[in-house]
Amino acid sequence: MRSLDTTFWQVPKASVKNLNKHAALDLIRFSPSGISRIELSRELGLTRAAVTAIVGDLIKAGLVRETNGQSSRGRRAIALEINPQGGLVVGVDIGATHVTFVLADYLAHVIDEIEASLDIFEGPQVCLPFVDQMMRSWLEQLGVKLSQITAIGVGVPGPIVTDAGMVSGPPIMPGWDLFPIREWLEKAWGCPVTLGNDAEFGALGEWAFGAGRGVDNLVYIKVGTGIGAGLLIEGQIYRGTTGCAGEIGHVTIEEDGPLCTCGNRGCLEALAGGRAIAQKAIRAIKAGTRTTLSERPSIETISAMDVIAAARKGDHLSQKLVQEAGYYLGTALANLINLFNPTRIVIGGGVAQVGDLLLEPVRKVAKQRSLKVASQAVTITSAVLGRRSSAMGAVAQAISLSLHQLAEAS
Amino acid sequence: MRSLDTTFWQVPKASVKNLNKHAALDLIRFSPSGISRIELSRELGLTRAAVTAIVGDLIKAGLVRETNGQSSRGRRAIALEINPQGGLVVGVDIGATHVTFVLADYLAHVIDEIEASLDIFEGPQVCLPFVDQMMRSWLEQLGVKLSQITAIGVGVPGPIVTDAGMVSGPPIMPGWDLFPIREWLEKAWGCPVTLGNDAEFGALGEWAFGAGRGVDNLVYIKVGTGIGAGLLIEGQIYRGTTGCAGEIGHVTIEEDGPLCTCGNRGCLEALAGGRAIAQKAIRAIKAGTRTTLSERPSIETISAMDVIAAARKGDHLSQKLVQEAGYYLGTALANLINLFNPTRIVIGGGVAQVGDLLLEPVRKVAKQRSLKVASQAVTITSAVLGRRSSAMGAVAQAISLSLHQLAEAS
DNA sequence: CGCGATTGTTAAGTTACTTGACATTCTTTC
DNA sequence: GAAAGAATGTCAAGTAACTTAACAATCGCG
Incomplete structure (x- = not known):
């Protein structure tokens, strides 16, 4: 007579269809030293056969790759990790006085970063073009094209209306209230942008990597x-x-x-x-x-x-x-x-x-x-990530966006 | 280019297999005036055919029944509601100075309730036998047998360790610390008991019915x-x-x-x-x-x-x-x-x-x-529920436990 | 080398869904 | 009052994501 003690089942927001594929992807992402198919099967509550199929899909889609695994008593397990060559992402942390850019691959390895001064009081009409220009000249300098970037995370110091991609009633961002930040940036950069609060992204960064x-x-x-x-x-x-x-x-x-x-x-x-x-x-x-x-x-x-x-x-x-x-x-x-x-x-x-x-x-x-x-x-x-917490959280979110979009398509 | 802006997919705790069945059950439970198959299909993101199958299972298991539906332009929709004759549950709210019992059916219709004084400072060895005795004499008076009760929710004024079914370090419950409350009550009553915090259950009660x-x-x-x-x-x-x-x-x-x-x-x-x-x-x-x-x-x-x-x-x-x-x-x-x-x-x-x-x-x-x-x-x-908030939350949780256990089995 | 242990793969069967056709039952219209 | 239209619900066939069960691959160890 084991009590369940669950409360209520939730109607899942995304399609239930590929739920296990997405869950597997996240388990692979957040296992620093790789994870084997059998460990996945244990974590997901699926059979080895099912995991073989799911991982096969992910590898065929170029999202995941095999690396050297750990030895044990029997057959050596094959470790799985995210394929870093899948694409690049950028995390942007817009603070009150500074803006930080981080370029990373799908394994969240930092390729380059820069920081610059910025006064958020000047409003979106001044700040956003400035951020856009910085991004372009920085990427050009690195020899990276905007089309190689598959998603960009942007953190700002205000309350976020997620669906709308804007801030509402920010205490320290006068002039930004209800300005369509995400729309503006997506139009400028031509790739999906995910907007978040800087503290939220800080939490995400430290949770994922710190x-x-x-x-x-x-x-x-x-x-x-x-x-x-x-x-x-x-x-x-x-x-x-x-x-x-x-x-x-x-x-x-x-x-x-x-x-x-x-x-x-x-x-x-x-x-x-x-x-x-x-x-x-x-x-x-x-x-x-x-x-x-x-x-x-x-x-x-x-x-x-x-x-x-x-x-x-x-x-x-x-x-x-x-x-x-x-x-x-x-x-x-x-x-x-x-x-x-x-x-x-x-x-x-x-x-x-x-x-x-x-x-x-x-x-x-x-x-x-x-x-x-x-x-x-x-x-x-x-x-642990110091001044980079928020930017790394933005990177994590951008990678999440890219990977799960690709996984959905495959 | 619609951004997803989801964060991370979660590995579902319960079996994914019957997820939609459980979700349908909850939608039916929390629709006060019933819900039709087509509304379910919209809410769940499934086809009408799939919902027909799911609801068929739930009706066959005796959990759900059909009632009179609303008229519209076309064919009259058949409203679905929880079958109240499936069984009975009890919600118990143990406060610092009082204990409240509520007997209800699966539709959360209150059949009877009583209240009594109790001093929680006397500890579990005194209070739990007292609560047990009260439950028995009350049910006997109503002509209800304990075996008809399919689950019992119990609220107590302390922090809950869910898995263990006990309280830990409660500020106002000396002597109760780490006492196996749920185990004791399950043994006494012979049915699943779900233990919760009284304020949590109050929230649940007002959320579900208030x-x-x-x-x-x-x-x-x-x-x-x-x-x-x-x-x-x-x-x-x-x-x-x-x-x-x-x-x-x-x-x-x-x-x-x-x-x-x-x-x-x-x-x-x-x-x-x-x-x-x-x-x-x-x-x-x-x-x-x-x-x-x-x-x-x-x-x-x-x-x-x-x-x-x-x-x-x-x-x-x-x-x-x-x-x-x-x-x-x-x-x-x-x-x-x-x-x-x-x-x-x-x-x-x-x-x-x-x-x-x-x-x-x-x-x-x-x-x-x-x-x-x-x-x-x-x-x-x-x-809205007044002094009954917590007891009704306990009822809601008990119904949840019963229904989902039955749905899993069917 | 052979044996057990562990991991991964394959093929057949199962289940929960979708698709598309059809049946049912209501209102509206001529 | 019959026909048309609209909405709900059901059925049968097909599909995708699983499980089951057998088998293959690869390791350590005696």
Whole structure:
């Protein structure tokens, strides 16, 4: 009398017909050292014969190839991996102040990457042509033609309306509201574009290739100019009803705290974001605090990254500011842990590059202020992919798009 | 060039073989006024012929029956509904101070219900035999034999380890930690038991039959002695890694607030839970505040329900306390809205029975302190099923278990 | 070398579907 | 009131994705 304890069966969104083919493809993709047909059959719950047929299709379509397998007691298993020669993809991470491009093959091996400054406040009519031009000149330089690119993932720092391929009501992207970003880019580049939130893509990147590989319930926190979170439930991005799930940056921490860009008071972002850290430093210097930061020519232009650099070199004020940010972040994460009960929290973004100086107070406060059952289950680590998390998530999504489209056709 | 924008295909947990049969069954279950074969074929993406075969199986197995359909231009469609004569189920809601039993058929029509007092602090060795005895005498009184019950859903106020059928580290259930609740009950009753969290089941109940019918992303808040939340994503309960997702009661609201039963300070539960409301009332009366509550014989035994009742009759102190609770709850919900971006929040539990007196401040604060994109998407309402939300969720889960087990066998 | 162990393949049968024709039953129209 | 049109439901034949069961390939080991 074994209880099932399932809830409700779902009507699958895609065709049920090739479900196992797609599932096999993903198992092959996310097995770093290859996977054999028999392992596939175990994971999928199919017979070896069925897997032979499915893999045969995938190989014939040029999506998968055989490599050297592991030895065991009996016949040596043949390892399967994605065929990297199938095509190329690009991941683009558009941040508030920077844009990052990553060119990769279907195995997610990075071929090249570049970064450039960009001001997202200038709006889509300025930024998108700029991104388009950068892409073209960069690819030309590498000797790669746009027609070789089979899909492009683009991350932006705002809530995504997936079906429409645009952002809606973004707190830090004035002028982008409801602009048809995906349509514009697909027209410019002539290939499928998948639009995503930068924190979501960060989560996806770390889940696929980084600090949260294969983890069930993953949260990625991007601490940059602002603060955002990406939620991943069993490898699926959770966006919520209007695409703004994970907006942890605008969670209230101090009821009467400093004013935030969103209009409220005491938001996490206004207390622990990069902009807040920089402004706190400037204010402290003006108030006469001793710090190595005051040696800089212009005090007004001190950025969060300057504070981070100084903290690393042992500057007391900077270290104090970073730890303070960690304290606030830990408080917010404690609430997130109680609500979402994640397996892992990965902290990335520019500010996170200080490492344990930020993470230690985060871990301490998060543990202290959350329920024991929940805090014991979660590990809080820093991002493995560093500044590339989001771009790699965009790459993962682009590869996903390409592979599954090809698998459907075959 | 239509972009897919899916993420990753999942390996389905149950057998893929009968997936459409199960999906059809659920579509029939959750269509209040029946559904025709042709509507099923549209929803499932199958042909009419295939649906004929599937429905034929379900009818032959006695799970589904035909009723009168709607007229249209052409041939009258035959409406399908679950066959209520297939069997009976029971939903049990074990709360901190009460236990509720609901007997229902497969159409979730309530046949009878009873409620009794119970002190969960007495532990499983006392409570479970008591629940067992109550079930037996109640069923005997109704002339129903235990063997007629095909499944029983049981809700308890603690984090669930689904596979094991027990609770782990429950904040308000000392002595129950890791006790094999499901095993004990299955042995006692001789039928499959599905164990769930009371807030989860509340969410399920309101999603299936109440204020959140069919809603994509639903949050149910149970404001009773404590405060808990149940999260439903597309009809699926989200439990998190260790089953304690939605523990909103222990989210920090005031850093140096009153001590909570969980050991932390300033938890939502310690500020807005039923216990907190009652204690605040007692303290105010002792301090000399004028209130109708002081007419009661014993001040120390004033409960949250007394305060609720007084507030409804216009008592000023009681109304103030309820509104205060609403204010705190609204703050917590604002954070939940930013993180989870739900479509609907349903507020239930004993304290919620005051209605708008609590809901108005909740709505106001929640809207004010959350992002516009998120707050515009969500509606906050009170539970339709009232005190029965959780028990009806347990019924829904029990029916689910029975139907899908029978469908698998047929 | 031969043997068991393990992996992969092949051919025949099964199942859940689709396709396309047909039957049924309603409303509308002449 | 019969015919036409429209929608729903069913049937029979074919197909794709599986399973079953036998067999082939390849390894380590005595």
